[in-house]
Amino acid sequence: DQQVKQNSPSLSVQEGRISILNCDYTNSMFDYFLWYKKYPAEGPTFLISISSIKDKNEDGRFTVFLNKSAKHLSLHIVPSQPGDSAVYFCAANGDTGRRALTFGSGTRLQVQP
Amino acid sequence: KAGVTQTPRYLIKTRGQQVTLSCSPISGHRSVSWYQQTPGQGLQFLFEYFSETQRNKGNFPGRFSGRQFSNSRSEMNVSTLELGDSALYLCASSTGVTGELFFGEGSRLTVL
Numbered sequence: 001d002q003q004v005k006q007n008s009p010s011l012s013v014q015e016g017r018i019s020i021l022n023c024d025y026t027n028s029m030f031d032y033f034l035w036y037k038k039y040p041a042e043g044p045t046f047l048i049s050i051s052s053i054k055d056k057n058e059d060g061r062f063t064v065f066l067n068k069s070a071k072h073l074s075l076h077i078v079p080s081q082p083g084d085s086a087v088y089f090c091a092a093n094g095d096t097g098r099r100a101l102t103f104g105s106g107t108r109l110q111v112q113p
Numbered sequence: 114k115a116g117v118t119q120t121p122r123y124l125i126k127t128r129g130q131q132v133t134l135s136c137s138p139i140s141g142h143r144s145v146s147w148y149q150q151t152p153g154q155g156l157q158f159l160f161e162y163f164s165e166t167q168r169n170k171g172n173f174p175g176r177f178s179g180r181q182f183s184n185s186r187s188e189m190n191v192s193t194l195e196l197g198d199s200a201l202y203l204c205a206s207s208t209g210v211t212g213e214l215f216f217g218e219g220s221r222l223t224v225l
Contacts, residue, residue: 034213043117043203043216044156089156100146100169101214105155 003027004092006104014112019077021107023090026071031094034101035064035075038087047088048075080111115140117217119204125223131192134220138185138206145187146214147179150201159202162187191222199224 005024013019021035031052036044050057050064050073057064063076077084090104118137126132138145146161146169158171162181179189185206191198201221205214 036216041218043205043218046213046215049213091156100158100161100171101148101156102158103148103156 002105003030004090004102004104006088006090006107008107009105010108010110012110012112013080015082016079019075019080019084019109019111021075021077021088021090021109023073023075023104024071025073025092027092027094027102028071029094030092030102032092033064033066033073034091035062036089036091036103037084038089038106044089052094077109080109082111082113085109085111117204117206117215119202119217119220121220122218123221123223125225126194127225128194128196130194131190132194132222133188133190134202134204134222136187136189136204136206136217138187138204139215142206142208142215143185144207145181145185146205146207147187147189148203148205149173150203150219151199156203159189194224196224198222 003026034049035047037047038044048059048062048064050066055066066073087106087108089106091101093101120135144163147159148156150156161169165181176192181187201219203219205216207214
């Protein structure tokens with residue numbers, strides 16, 4: 001039973017355009033959400049997070065939107081750059097403590113020059 | 114400040130053997146958690162240690178175990194290895210204040 005779902009395994013966008021990565025969750029106890037980026041042969045690196053008391057959080061080119069009623073969040077990258085090409089994981093916690101994250105299966109983003 | 118260090122980076126074992134992986138967290142971080150990454154299952158939570166105590170455990174069989182030492186370094190052990198245990202094992206450390214985890218580069222285990 002996947003509690004965090006990333007239904008798009010891959011996404012391809014042109015450099016300079018917007019990348020939108022989506023994530024859905026089923027556990028209503030989740031109250032903190034994070035996005036991680038992972039390059040091959042490296043561990044995931046933290047990108048941005050959002051608490052359930054907010055519906056938007058922005059950090060430079062990265063913005064995360066949270067729709068609690070729909071149990072949906074999205075990561076927007078504007079403008080997309082070739083260096084953004086990586087696998088992006090959505091993660092959530094809240095029901096088993098702050099340090100036990102439940103991850104989605106990841107979306108591979110390819111930014112074409 | 115040094116990041117999370119995992120050793121070994123790569124290892125090959127055969128079915129039935131056991132393996133021990135090591136993780137040194139970021140200095141000052143007292144929480145260490147372990148995740149398994151496989152192509153089909155993504156990242157799955159194994160367990161989390163804080164001050165030498167296991168505080169959370171994921172849905173893995175008892176063959177997977179871990180421990181944390183007084184200096185916050187952690188080890189995980191997998192006994193009676195199965196082919197399906199082939200994966201990237203990631204260690205992450207945290208201050209515990211927020212949900213941000215800082216990951217190491219992982220230990221890639223291949224079971225033949």
